[in-house]
Amino acid sequence: MTDERLPLWNVHNHNxxxxxxxxxxxxxxxxxxxxxxxxxxxxxxxxxxxSGNVTVGDLR
Structure with missing residues (x-):
């Protein structure tokens, strides 16, 4: 059986x-x-x- 675990540095980088x-x-x-x-x-x-429903005060 092969070792398929990730190296710890790889896990740290992913996190x-x-x-x-x-x-x-x-x-x-x-x-x-x-x-x-x-x-x-x-x-x-x-x-x-x-629509013309605005005054100068509304634009400030």
Missing amino acids: RLNRKAGKGHNELYELLQLLIAEQGVMDTLIQQVL
Whole structure:
């Protein structure tokens, strides 16, 4: 029977990469959520400006 266990350095590297990937995924998800929310705000503002239902004070 052959020894198919991973060397410990390999397991450590995989764990480290998985942790980094997990953090990056969360940061990317949060950035996407922020961009989607900002897009919604801009869409609303554009619609208000185009409809004439906005004042100068609303743009500040």
